[in-house]
Structure formats: structure tokens, C-alpha cells
Amino acid sequence: MSANAATRKKLYIKTYGCQMNSYDTKRMEDILRPLGYDAAQDAVNADMVILNTCHIREKATDKVFSDLGRIRLLKTAKEKQGGQMVVAVAGCVAQAEGDVILSRARYVDMVFGPQTYYQLPEMVAKITGAYGAERIINTDFPIEEKFDHLPQENQVTGPAAFLSIQEGCDKFCTFCVVPYTRGAEYSRAASDILAEAARLIAGGARDITLLGQNVNAYHGRGSDGSVWSLARLLQELQNMDGIERLRYTTSHPCDVTDDLIAAHRDLPKVMPYLHLPVQSGSDKILKAMNRKHTAQSYFDTIDKFRTARPDIALSSDFIIGFPGETDDDFAQTYQMVEQIGFAAAYSFKYSARPGTPAANMQNLVREDVKDQRLQSLQSLIQKQSESFNQSFVNSQVSVLIDDFNAPEMRLHGRTPHNQSVHINLKPSDNVAGNISPTLPSAISPLPQRLVGQTLPVRTTSAGVMALHGSLVVA
Numbered sequence: 001m002s003a004n005a006a007t008r009k010k011l012y013i014k015t016y017g018c019q020m021n022s023y024d025t026k027r028m029e030d031i032l033r034p035l036g037y038d039a040a041q042d043a044v045n046a047d048m049v050i051l052n053t054c055h056i057r058e059k060a061t062d063k064v065f066s067d068l069g070r071i072r073l074l075k076t077a078k079e080k081q082g083g084q085m086v087v088a089v090a091g092c093v094a095q096a097e098g099d100v101i102l103s104r105a106r107y108v109d110m111v112f113g114p115q116t117y118y119q120l121p122e123m124v125a126k127i128t129g130a131y132g133a134e135r136i137i138n139t140d141f142p143i144e145e146k147f148d149h150l151p152q153e154n155q156v157t158g159p160a161a162f163l164s165i166q167e168g169c170d171k172f173c174t175f176c177v178v179p180y181t182r183g184a185e186y187s188r189a190a191s192d193i194l195a196e197a198a199r200l201i202a203g204g205a206r207d208i209t210l211l212g213q214n215v216n217a218y219h220g221r222g223s224d225g226s227v228w229s230l231a232r233l234l235q236e237l238q239n240m241d242g243i244e245r246l247r248y249t250t251s252h253p254c255d256v257t258d259d260l261i262a263a264h265r266d267l268p269k270v271m272p273y274l275h276l277p278v279q280s281g282s283d284k285i286l287k288a289m290n291r292k293h294t295a296q297s298y299f300d301t302i303d304k305f306r307t308a309r310p311d312i313a314l315s316s317d318f319i320i321g322f323p324g325e326t327d328d329d330f331a332q333t334y335q336m337v338e339q340i341g342f343a344a345a346y347s348f349k350y351s352a353r354p355g356t357p358a359a360n361m362q363n364l365v366r367e368d369v370k371d372q373r374l375q376s377l378q379s380l381i382q383k384q385s386e387s388f389n390q391s392f393v394n395s396q397v398s399v400l401i402d403d404f405n406a407p408e409m410r411l412h413g414r415t416p417h418n419q420s421v422h423i424n425l426k427p428s429d430n431v432a433g434n435i436s437p438t439l440p441s442a443i444s445p446l447p448q449r450l451v452g453q454t455l456p457v458r459t460t461s462a463g464v465m466a467l468h469g470s471l472v473v474a
């Protein structure tokens with residue numbers, strides 16, 4: 001082992017919640033790598049453990065506190081052997097409850113919010129220099145500086161990568177903590193985004209998902225000095241060699257513009273997939289949520305997307321049991337799902353978040369009623385996902401391969417509609433199914449090379465979560 005390898009340290013980051021947190025985790029790994037930290041898959045014997053947390057719902061927050069208990073045991077074990085383990089809580093729980101964490105969990109060394117992790121080198125120097133003597137809390141909101149300080153090296157990535165273009169939210173839906181934990185809406189300059197896209201492509205990315213809490217509210221400074229919309233940015237990315245697929249998430253119905261809808265019609269790299277949370281099908285509840293749109297305006301927006309791109313796969317988020325939600329309100333949500341037909345959708349029981357206006361509302365819905373409604377909506381959504389996936393069986397789909405599982409001889413990838421596809425590589429399976437010709441006999445060096453390629457796949461079966469198929473070999 002070289003001296004350098006011997007002195008490298010083990011870093012474990014656990015990511016909770018949304019894709020924005022996954023993006024932030026990758027950037028924290030990039031920042032810590034030059035300081036000697038290599039990312040690992042578990043916390044055992046780690047030199048640094050970071051919990052990159054989510055505050056959006058009660059469940060996610062509770063999980064952080066129970067995980068911290070386990071990390072404490074690992075830290076104590078390491079210290080008994082004379083070692084050190086720096087424990088940090090990052091992300092939105094840190095932002096919202098930093099002081100509570102520091103007073104409740106004496107073994108936590110650092111607490112920092114989502115906008116300050118670019119200051120990790122200084123924080124790490126302080127904490128490792130005077131280990132045990134100092135604890136750090138850093139929950140400022142300098143979003144611009146965060147993006148200005150991201151590492152500029154080519155990014156090591158899989159074929160599918162996230163690129164954060166916008167952060168924060170000014171919408172103030174009454175149930176949501178995001179405006180408080182992530183701060184005001186901020187759009188990165190287009191030139192920075194295009195430069196990061198080039199680095200992602202150089203690192204192997206082919207399918208790029210643009211991220212933002214309100215991604216379609218994007219209004220960044222364009223390369224020509226004017227203000228660019230999300231559609232304008234997509235147009236520029238469309239022209240970059242190396243990018244095959246473009247997606248964006250999460251959008252707000254009020255920020256859907258005609259040029260964005262047209263992008264789905266005119267830009268071949270913009271995938272036929274849209275996640276557009278509606279939260280409820282009842283105007284009364286939408287008003288109480290401060291969503292600033294109606295059920296009808298959502299239907300109209302969906303119609304426009306479907307006219308522009310008839311095969312578009314739709315996804316949404318729903319909150320079940322918001323204060324004041326009656327059987328009739330819920331029935332309107334259910335009917336909306338029936339009427340639209342989603343390829344996928346996520347539904348959550350409402351949970352009161354401290355500091356949000358809805359946390360003070362009366363007329364709470366009973367937990368057992370919430371459970372019943374959730375179950376009924378989820379079973380409808382599952383049926384819709386399954387029938388959406390089944391409509392692709394016995395057809396050819398184009399799959400960007402993102403993983404090879406050697407023991408199982410299985411490839412994994414995604415379709416343009418964002419469906420997960422499992423591809424069984426056993427030649428006998430292919431023959432038995434009589435779907436595609438037998439794969440080349442020298443199969444072993446082949447599969448790993450297929451990662452990052454977009455290949456035709458014949459689908460053989462489908463379930464709620466995924467398609468199954470075999471490679472179409474020319």
C-alpha cells in the first residue's frame with residue numbers, strides 16, 4: 001500500500017430525502033476527496049460520518065434521530081480503540097433544528113445547513129485540529145456562494161446525473177418547510193450550469209436531470225446577458241454533444257410556460273416525462289394549501305402537455321389528510337387521478353411541520369381516516385403504473401444502461417419515460433423466450449462496456465415498478 005493510500009480516510013455520507021440532497025452529497029464527496037476522504041458504503045470505522053438529512057415530513061426527521069443513536073455506538077467503539085470519528089448532521093434537519101441536535105446529541109461535532117457545505121474544508125480543519133474541544137454550527141443562507149465554490153474538476157458520475165440549477169422556494173405552500181430550510185428562490189447563471197454539464201458529460205453522464213425545488217421558475221443570467229427561462233436553458237443543453245437525454249424536476253403548475261410546453265414538442269432530447277405535483281384535486285384544499293392554482297387549471301396544463309407530446313408520462317405528488325379535507329375533497333383527488341391517468345405518483349399522509357402555517361390549523365383529519373384514504377389512492381396509482389408499464393410489453397424500447405450486476409448477469413437501465421428496466425443476460429433465458437438472438441458466447445467482457453450505452457430492448461413483462469426484457473442484438 002502506498003503512503004498516500006495508507007493515510008486516506010474513510011467517509012460515510014447517508015442521504016435522506018430528495019434528489020437535491022443526492023446532488024449535495026456528491027458535491028460534499030467532491031469537496032472532501034482532496035482533503036483525504038474517500039467515500040464508503042458504511043459507517044463502520046469511518047473517520048467521518050455525515051447524515052445529509054430531510055425535514056420535509058415527520059417520518060424522515062424521526063429517522064435521523066434513530067440513526068444518530070446507531071452512529072453514536074460506532075463512534076464510541078472507534079474511540080475505545082484510540083481512533084476518532086467526526087459526526088456531522090447536514091441538510092434540512094440541521095438547518096431547522098441545529099441547536100436542538102447539538103444540545104440533544106453531545107457526540108455530534110458539526111451541524112451545517114444545505115447552503116454552507118462549501119465551507120467544509122474550514123469546518124473540518126477546525127474540528128480535527130481541536131478535536132473534542134469545539135463544536136460547529138453553521139446554518140447561514142449564502143446560496144450564491146455555495147454554487148460559486150463548487151469543485152471545478154470533471155465529475156465522476158454514472159450515465160444518469162443530477163445537475164442543480166435552482167434552489168429555494170418563494171411559494172410558501174402552507175404545509176411545506178422548504179422556504180424555511182432552503183431559503184429564497186435562487187437561479188444559477190447559465191454559463192455555470194453549461195460548464196457543469198460539460199464536466200458531467202466528460203465524466204460519463206448521458207442523461208441529465210436538472211434539479212430545483214421550483215425548477216421551472218428558473219430565471220438565470222443567460223450566456224448572452226439576458227434572463228433565460230428553463231426552456232431556453234434546455235435549448236442550449238440540447239445543442240451539447242454527449243447529452244442524450246434531458247429531464248427536470250420538480251416543477252410547480254403555476255410556473256409552466258408555453259415555451260416549456262413547446263420544448264417537449266420541439267427538443268428531441270427533452271424526455272417524454274414530467275413530474276408536476278398537484279397535491280390535491282379539491283379547490284378548497286388547494287386554497288388552504290396556498291397553491292395558487294385550481295384543479296381545472298391543472299387539468300388544462302396537462303392537456304397542453306399532452307397536445308405537445310401525446311406520449312408524455314405524467315407523475316405527481318399528493319398530500320392526503322390535509323387539515324379540513326372531507327370525504328368529498330378526497331373524492332375529488334381520487335377522481336382527478338382517475339381522469340388523468342399517471343405513469344407514477346407519490347402520495348403522503350399530511351404531517352404537521354413545525355413553523356409552517358398549516359401546523360396551526362384546526363380540523364385535523366383522524367389518523368385512521370388518513371390511512372384509509374392513502375391506501376385507496378395508492379392502490380389506484382399502482383394499478384395505473386402497472387397498466388402504463390404493461391402497455392410497453394412486447395415492444396422495443398430504448399434503454400440507457402446504467403448498471404451491470406455481474407453475479408446475476410443482469411443489466412439495468414431506464415427508458416425515455418423513466419421506467420426502470422431489468423435485462424437478463426443469460427443466453428438460455430433469451431433463447432427460451434425466443435425474443436432476441438442468443439447473446440455472443442464471449443459475454444463476460446461485454447456487459448460492463450454496455451454501461452453508458454443506449455440499446456434497444458425487447459420487453460417481455462412488466463409490473464408496477466419495472467419492465468423486464470432482453471437485448472435486441474443486431
Ligand code: 5AD
Nearest residue numbers: 056175176277317318348349350351
Ligand atoms: N406532509 C406531507 N407531505 C408533504 N410534502 C411536503 N410537505 C409535506 C407535509 N407537511 C410532500 C408534497 C411534496 C413532496 C416533496 O412532499 O407532496 O410535493
Ligand code: SF4
Nearest residue numbers: 169171172173176178
Ligand atoms: Fe414546498 Fe410549495 Fe415550494 Fe414546493 S412549491 S417547495 S411544496 S413551498
